[in-house]
Amino acid sequence: MYPSMTPNFTDRPVSGFWLRLTRLSQNAIVLLLLLAITLLIIIPFIWMVIMSFRTTGEILSNPYGLPTSLNFDNYAELLFSPRIAFYRYFYNSVVVTVGSLFLTLAVSTLAGYAFGRSRYRFRFRTAVFSSLLLAMMLPPQIQYLPQFQMMTEYGLLNTHLSLILLYTASALPVSTYLMATFFAELPDELEDAAYIDGCGDLKTFYRVMLPLARPAVSTVLLVNFLNFWNELLLAVTMITRPEMRTLPAAMMLFVGENSSDYAMASASLVVAMLPVLIIYLALSDRFIEGLTAGALKG
Template identity: 60%
Template sequence: MSVLSVRPANISISDRNVLWGRRLRNVLVTISLLAVTTLVIIPFLWMLIMSVKTTGQILNDPFGLPADVRWQNYVRLFFDPQIAYYRYFLNSLFVTGLSVLLTAILASLAGFGFGRLRYDFKFRGAIFALLVFALILPPQILYLPQFTLMAGYGLINSHWSLILIYAALGLPVSTYLMATYFSQLPTELEDAARIDGCSDLR
């Protein structure tokens, strides 16, 4: 019985160059991703190291390792009534949750109106252009008008001032994304839903 040996086909020089080019590209991409990941992780590691130091160690050697790891800092953070960390956490949770909910509801309704071509109301293009223009406005120029507006409504030092401002700042980009999404939906899907008895809101 004879054994047939199959010799691999010779790889041309151009194919070798393509193969080495792909390997080099993969190596460069991997190195770049590792560098970016390191830059992202370093601040979190530094923050963790600083959290287990004393105030004197932070002031004297902010970039060094802690001489004495003080886990008591976390115990004090969560259980010291003078700090009341839970209150700040609940405030952030309440403000963020309502802001996201309000933004999602308003952006969905506005995005549906801008995204579907059959809703050709007056000044539709101009209003949508203003929303897109609001994306490039720096937030610093809005500080004084926001404060004046909230002071006029008597909402200074309240949760609702933050909720309304965060929702208003998130509306332009959210409305733009929702309008882009609704514009890509086929009209046949909307017609089929109307035949089944769905309204615009549903």
């Protein structure tokens, strides 16, 4: 059902020769090396979590101590203090991310359907599609200055809408590509049956074909969720009013302004990271497949 954009990892060799190779590399040194690398990758996160449960005083007297007690004061202050107004930034990030995801999904499923199904082929369709793929190569630096001018002109600076529109635009090429390749592989019979039953184009799309495309939809959602939630360049460019900032922009400034309040800063990083990490732990394979599928198109 799911098109194999990434090879499956389960069919790995287990023949006698492979077992010998396996034995060769299975020795303790290799395993220790791999575990050491894992530790290097994980340590910053662990350190961050530990610091977030301590007080800044404790951190300054001994940066590497363990928390004396399970202390949620930092989190309580972070989440509820009106001085920090963390909930405001979290809310901004949620609005921008959800809005962009919704818009990206609406536009990319429609377009992917038209690009993927043979019923809708027209002259130059492949050319239009390829030019869309080319847009994936463009770095943000070549577009964002005029985007800033446009937003200024239309009075959209410092609005959620400016980020929603720009994030959607940046996500559409990859998302449309993923949807189109998926729709192209669905069988014609269901589509034909829907037409015979009297469904129009739009009804066939959302009643019959879209529900079948659920795996591609979830890939598009995962990949873009991550990008939207973490985006910084546009977020600091289009938003200058403090109360409209999204989490990445707000954190950068928060830590800059309270550069000595390490405990609070770590807590804010942990909270900002948490939504992504929770989804990742639940759906790690889906995440990895989605991100690699989105990237491999080149």
